[in-house]
Amino acid sequence: MVKKRIKIFDTTLRDGEQVPGCKLNTKEKVKIAKKLETLGVDVIEAGFPTSSPGDYQSVQEISKSVKKAIVCALSRAVEKDIEIAANSLKYANRARIHTGIGTSDCHIRYKFKSTPEKIIEKAIYAVKYAKKFVEDVEFYAEDAGRTENEFLAKVCENVIKYGATVINIPDTTGYCLPEEYGNKIRFLKENVKGIHKIVLSTHCHNDLGLATANSLYGIINGAEQIECTINGIGERAGNTSLEEIVMIIKQNNSLNLFTNINTKLISDISHLVSESTGMKVQANKAIVGINAFSHSSGIHQDGVIKKRETYESINPKDVGIDQSSIILTARSGRAALAYRYKKLGYLLNKNSLDLIYSIFLKHADKKKEITNKELKIILQKLNNKDKNKVLHTTNNSGRRINVV
Numbered sequence: 001m002v003k004k005r006i007k008i009f010d011t012t013l014r015d016g017e018q019v020p021g022c023k024l025n026t027k028e029k030v031k032i033a034k035k036l037e038t039l040g041v042d043v044i045e046a047g048f049p050t051s052s053p054g055d056y057q058s059v060q061e062i063s064k065s066v067k068k069a070i071v072c073a074l075s076r077a078v079e080k081d082i083e084i085a086a087n088s089l090k091y092a093n094r095a096r097i098h099t100g101i102g103t104s105d106c107h108i109r110y111k112f113k114s115t116p117e118k119i120i121e122k123a124i125y126a127v128k129y130a131k132k133f134v135e136d137v138e139f140y141a142e143d144a145g146r147t148e149n150e151f152l153a154k155v156c157e158n159v160i161k162y163g164a165t166v167i168n169i170p171d172t173t174g175y176c177l178p179e180e181y182g183n184k185i186r187f188l189k190e191n192v193k194g195i196h197k198i199v200l201s202t203h204c205h206n207d208l209g210l211a212t213a214n215s216l217y218g219i220i221n222g223a224e225q226i227e228c229t230i231n232g233i234g235e236r237a238g239n240t241s242l243e244e245i246v247m248i249i250k251q252n253n254s255l256n257l258f259t260n261i262n263t264k265l266i267s268d269i270s271h272l273v274s275e276s277t278g279m280k281v282q283a284n285k286a287i288v289g290i291n292a293f294s295h296s297s298g299i300h301q302d303g304v305i306k307k308r309e310t311y312e313s314i315n316p317k318d319v320g321i322d323q324s325s326i327i328l329t330a331r332s333g334r335a336a337l338a339y340r341y342k343k344l345g346y347l348l349n350k351n352s353l354d355l356i357y358s359i360f361l362k363h364a365d366k367k368k369e370i371t372n373k374e375l376k377i378i379l380q381k382l383n384n385k386d387k388n389k390v391l392h393t394t395n396n397s398g399r400r401i402n403v404v
């Protein structure tokens, strides 16, 4: 069966940059945009140009430097926003305007103090207006997660009639359960006239830690595009993280899906985004956290040393990390200690290993982690006590090995 391609719409530079304390200048944004293009994303949401002159300038500069990917600018369903978005995109090879309006009862009643009928009129007007400037118009139904499916279908049908090329179904508040979100996408696929002419997109927030699961259920149920960010940064608890959803698709053949992402570049861009934004990645974050490929308990270390797959389902090389790390802590066993000494050039016999292990444990109980430098000091101290203990010899490749 032929695999279906899922398009990756990256919004690190728009939804990601909306995070408190995260501010990027134009130069940093252009650098990230270029890396995103090399990574293989299909769409780069470069900003919300009406929000500030700086954001306008960033979208404009990104439009000049990005060649292959679609460059997208956000706007509300407001003429002025749409005009500014169109202007900021004038140098783009492939431009998209992303316009839309809130469709949930809560947004209609309290944010717009309006009616469902008027919201549909505004949605149609925004799409028609954006089409005057660009062919590619994406419509977002903000708070679609809490929008009644029948009304959402009506909104979608109308914007398709007036030329929307992509429809985004945001779970703006991270409200949905995966099955519920998946059913919503399926409902639209089955009930909206013209839905097969357009690309249906997921845009999930992580308020309950379900953003990635919801996006996954979205594509399983027929969505063709995922909106996501590097390291999952974004409003409040963040957005679907690109690295998670892309690796889920890559690792699971049974999904019969693929993306154009060069996953070997994931670690590199994760560092760049974290350093430029000042948003640290939590240590246990899937795929890109510092602990994602680190092993510290003795049982796991012993397994990984014997065969990596015993405790890793993802090959770190697939995401651009050279190898998994064995961290020496008080939970480590002899196997890990011997392994690390071997890497340093010392082969330990059983007696030496037992002796060094007991010294190592005393140190490790007082510290978080034992470094190579400390391992060498332990050895040196032992050597000083017994000068004949370290024997120098060579291994098969002629490299000098110290046998203790």
Ligand code: KIV
Binding pocket: 015, 140, 141, 142, 143, 168, 170, 171, 172, 173, 203, 205
């Ligand atoms: O979360 C959301 O609803 C959004 C839209 C503006 C696309 O970010």
Ligand code: ZN
Binding pocket: 015, 170, 172, 203, 205, 235
């Ligand atoms: Zn969002």
